[in-house]
Amino acid sequence: MKYSSQKVAYWFFATCMLLFGLQIIYGFIMGFAHMGMDGLHPIIPFNVARAVHTNLLVMWLLAGFMGAAYFIVPDECEREIIWPKLAYVQLISFVTVGVVAIVGYHFFWWEGRKFLEIPRPLDYLVVVNVLLFVANIGLTIWKSKRHTTTSLVLFFGLLTAALLYLPGMISTDNQTMDSYWRWWVVHLWVEGVWELIMGAILSFLLIKLTGVDREVIEKWLYIIVGFTFLSGILGTGHHYYYIGTPRYWLIIGGLFSALEPLAFLGMAIYAIAMAKKGGRSHPNQTALSWTIGCSVMSFVGAGFLGFAHTLPQVNMYTHGTLVTAMHGHMAFWGAYAMLILAIITYAMPLLTGRNLFTRQSATFAFWTSNIGMTAMTVAFGIAGVAQVYLERRMGLDFLQVQKEIEVHFLGLVLAAVLFTAGIVAFIYNFIGYGFPSNESLKKYSGDVS
């Protein structure tokens, strides 16, 4: 750590760990409900568990992005954050809004639109909060003498993510338009501007961990995010096939979204190539594993499994089945969860001045969570494909099909136990690092020495 205001990142990361842990608990509730063990239904019906599970996910990823930005931007800009106190205020208000939303869901206070369940009054608070954050980061960059591509791409990603939250608040009585705007948030986030944030964080990590020349890394960053937008913006059309929007979206959405995996493929090749190219080795090899792992698993989850159901002919049958859940898990895990875990693994020794990354449990966390998530994806996948065949192609009744595929949810829960073991190890290590301290200032620079 070079600047003492970077310490705030630790508290964002700690929030991530807490919310991530809670998210997994609600995942189990749903896994069991799918197996027919729905004893919690009177207190936490499925729709509550689901809203909590997915909102906690989004919340901890956002907290992770913010933490990453507070860590990366001072380093890139070579100066302290402009308003360090505001960063703490902003964290506390972010957590407060989150907690109110999560508790509110248990009392059915929500909007009932998938992923955007947060009720309207809280939406405004989210917007204010995120604007404070963007201002804090933006002004820090503005005031510095050093404007790196990495920090600019990161800032642009964060700013547009904040702006794209707004279309989700357009109110309409027409379910079709409601869904149309909902995708401006959901799709343009994960397959658009969040990829910018991902590209920037990856490029920061690669510069630090491999020692490859910044010019080379940042040039490829532009090419990759260029591909992201070239395919991803019009690729939104893959959600407009069957919701009452015009037929031309079948062609436009099919064509452009089929190109989206290229951006993820590019990201994977880029990370692997830079790691090979960097001759000198950084001591924190676990962080490098998470970095490379992120680029590879995002290609598998988003690129490969996304492509598997993105063509309109296939999507006609898989739309709104467990096939989507399979893709959703691996894509979020590979692209965004692993990204945050990578930056945390990189930042923790620098924030706290301790070195735990050579511990066996750090390696265990990496492999166990990835093997567990792969197995979960397989379980969702088999259940999903069976559902598509039995329900959509053979016309069996929904509930009858659910009975048939119950056993795969046993598989899911077992795989989830493995995954959870990995995450528990990760959190255990996180706690082991202790709190950030000023002693670690300038102790480690974090660069390849």
Add this chain to the structure above:
Amino acid sequence: MLTKSSARRFFLLGTMACSAAFVLLTLDTIKQVPKRTHEENLTPEVIRGKNLWDTSNCMGCHTIMGEGAYYAPELTKVFERRGETFIKSILRDPEAMYPGQRKMVNYHFSQQEIDDITAFLKWIGEVDLNGFPAKPDLGNVATAIHSTGSSPEGAVLPPVTFSQVCVACHAVGGAGGKVGPALDDIGLRKDAAYLSRWLTDPQAIKADSQMPKLPLSEKDIKDIVDYLMTLKNEVKK
């Protein structure tokens, strides 16, 4: 070799061109959606229904237009599939319609609210979804009894209410729910007078019966009983 500044130009130009195209397509979509979704049918009732749909977070268990959760049936075509009687019954008391099955929340809706949600589900069923959901193209087990014309033994076609409501719990010819007994041989086991009393009020005959008392009209009952009396296939045990 490509330089960093040409890489940046590629990024900026590509992004601007695609964003512009996306905005133009959005404008056209906004223009076409009212017709494709029959906005003229968005009555105050339907709009209240949509609000109830949202504030109840039905999407947290169900999908609609293929969006939502994967825990409960897709509802876009539920009006056509189950009909008004069934939908209103399940909204009044979910437990009664699927006893012992996966659970739905009981919202204790008022009659007005039930009518509103039903109107919303009727409206959404009429939106032009470019052919979604596709008709099952393999086997066609469940649609066999709905289809017109030539069933192999020249069996009588079931009345619509039967295909919508009763098959949710009873199977005929192997297709349908398993909550109640299969009805293939009901015409051998029971007579018409008994069946119409049963359909009028199952609990009057068997107090602890799990079959709900359904709001069927006289005509519905007569048509269904006529149909049931034709079901005389010996079931292999």
